[in-house]
Amino acid sequence: MTRHGGRGHTVIGPEEKAQYLAHVTAGVPLDEAAAKIGVDRRSINRAAAADPEFATARAAAKAAGRKVRANLLPHGEYRYIHGGCRCTTCRTAASAARQNRRTTPPDPTRKKTKTPADTGPPPSRSGTRTRTKETTIIPLNRSNTRPGEGIPPLAAVS
Numbered sequence: 548m549t550r551h552g553g554r555g556h557t558v559i560g561p562e563e564k565a566q567y568l569a570h571v572t573a574g575v576p577l578d579e580a581a582a583k584i585g586v587d588r589r590s591i592n593r594a595a596a597a598d599p600e601f602a603t604a605r606a607a608a609k610a611a612g613r614k615v616r617a618n619l620l621p622h623g624e625y626r627y628i629h630g631g632c633r634c635t636t637c638r639t640a641a642s643a644a645r646q647n648r649r650t651t652p653p654d655p656t657r658k659k660t661k662t663p664a665d666t667g668p669p670p671s672r673s674g675t676r677t678r679t680k681e682t683t684i685i686p687l688n689r690s691n692t693r694p695g696e697g698i699p700p701l702a703a704v705s
């Protein structure tokens with residue numbers, strides 16, 4: 548069944564869809580893959596919304612394309628984390644980087660020692676000293692952490 552786009556919408560034919568899927572499967576970024584068949588990404592999204600079969604095929608093509616792109620990364624920590632590679636090179640790089648992070652103090656600019664009481668200001672008034680407690684926010688990059696792969700322990704601050 549042939550449909551007219553109406554309202555100027557680009558209708559992507561089966562051939563273009565196949566071409567698009569081939570590009571995506573080969574690891575071409577989605578915008579580029581769309582451009583290669585002469586449409587933009589929104590047209591692809593519309594086509595996927597109208598054609599569940601195409602949507603399924605596109606999801607598979609995207610997954611395959613991600614793998615292709617990951618395989619183009621040089622072996623190392625980045626590929627260990629983002630490409631999921633577990634070769635010796637990647638594992639060594641990742642554990643070395645992890646080790647580095649552990650031995651590096653979290654924040655060297657942060658004061659570690661508290662002023663001893665005897666050098667501090669005398670406790671004036673009736674003991675209403677407001678203590679400001681610093682909240683340390685540790686951003687967790689979720690994509691960097693896999694289950695079972697521990698977050699480096701926080702350095703003990705005493």
Ligand SMILES: [Zn+2]
Nearest residue numbers: 622632634637
């Ligand atoms: Zn590797």
